[in-house]
Amino acid sequence: MRILSSLANLCAILAGALITLITLITCGNLILRNTTGDSMAGAFEITAMSTGAAIALFMPLSQIRQGHIIVDFFTTGLSDATNGKLDKVGAFVLALVFGLLAWRTTLGGLSAYTAGSQTMLMGLPEWIVYAAMVPPFALTSLIGLRQALFGFDLTTESHA
């Protein structure tokens, strides 16, 4: 779990750096626009693309911290052991879903690459975002699989 956990942290740090970058670019662009009157055309495309990559990079850590909301209303009467087993099944299904996302996003990225899809104003190639999404999706799938087989190492965190 330690390697998976370090990788997940690394992803989150990368995502944090991207979000910081967005903040800086946005603020810089705003200052330019409201002072000199000129600004970077299409800065919003960088924001959208970086957010896309950042959100995907947030996924592994969220799974390690069991950040995804579950409904425990129906199973409060069951024993902790039974609920624990159900949670492992849930982690396994999540692993399958992220496996599917990793696989299909790879194909989506390949077709964006061959089609040469670009953003409208700045001409940023879209496949880069797909490429940034696949590793964290695959990692999230592995984390889910690890949790399904060996349980959850870290305690549950509350989500905001």
Add this chain to the structure above:
Amino acid sequence: MTPLEITGSIFGSMLFFMALRFPIAISMFLAGAIGYVSQAGWLPFSNFVNAQAFARFAGYDLSVIPLFILMGNFATKGGISKSLFAFAASVMGGFKGGLAMASLLACAAFGAISGSSVATAATITGVALPEMKRHGYSGRLATGTLAAGGTLGIQLPPSVVLVIYAILTEQNISKLFAAAVVPGIIAMLGYMVAVAVYVRLVPGQAPEVDNDREPMTMAKVWGVLPILMIFSLVFGGIYGGLFTPTEGAAVGAAATLITAVCKGEMTLEKFKECFLGTATSAAMIFLIFVGADLMNAALAMTQVPNQLAAVVGSWGLPPLAVIGAILLFYVLLGAVMDEMSMLLLTVPIFFPMVMGLDFGMPKDMVAIWFGIMVLMTVGFGLIAPPVGLNVYVVNSMSKDVPMAESYKGVMPFLVSDVLRTLLFLFFPIVPLWLVGFIG
């Protein structure tokens, strides 16, 4: 299978997976996948999934969400809550139940820079709960007040719930935020009245006379100035046409960080925690987006949501009765389901239905008004038993108060919620008044 049966099985399987404690987002994804594949086959489904993550994550409109969450996290870790509560306690200290009212004022002010209800509840509880206990407030009133106060985090702009509603229904975020201002202030005042009435009707919940009152000082006023400045900067900029909501969120995050650093509260460790907290919350919300997206695509294929709108329209029911029924449905569904997931799942179905009804108002106003009505039920669901997320959060921070006591404590606020919802239901002008001033 008929379209209606397919719809039934999509919803049925989602509920089944949810009951098995699968994450809600995954339950929706699975139910949506089953519905999609059974109607259209594997190939169209797999093509849909190819670009789904990109389409959902890499959108400019959606980038406002992680930025507002980050801003809220900086505010949470930045020690802003302490100065807020100190100021509020001096303002409200003279009233009976004054510290409870001060908590509500602090929640509202914090909610003006945070878009999350749980974060607002947790942050203000951290400073207000020990003070209320020290002054002899009952655990019931203290936890109930803070759980209800937390909902002001989403009732006042910025509000993550409203951003999601705006994206789902393609409405203007700035207008929705403007529409939330008056209802948010009324919510705060209504909660204060609830406290005032409750401490008089039920003895022993708050001290009779609070002799330990802190006087107002200039230092306290200085303490809250940064919050006022951040709020004015973000919303002044958005409404002054200087920047978009996403840019506003980025500016707000930067300004809140600078405030926290200037206060000497932001260590490297806390800075890291802000990002990790943002990671968990944003990942949770966006995964629900993916699941709800797929499920809505599968439901749209059955044509049932469209037909539903037509059928309900043809019944000729009074439009207000339809809205009332939808709100009631939300309250019931919100009792077992997380509010965010509930919105993502049901707004695409109910919205066309509502837009098909004639309220004697322009359509864009109906859309904004319905958003505020939906927001009311979300706030209600966050504190109403059996599963009120805010009550859980506040109660978990107050080990000596039994859960049942906290739920008793939120009752006066639930009454206030119901009255406020009825007010906006019958007088849409109250939320819409401010929107009229925006171009």
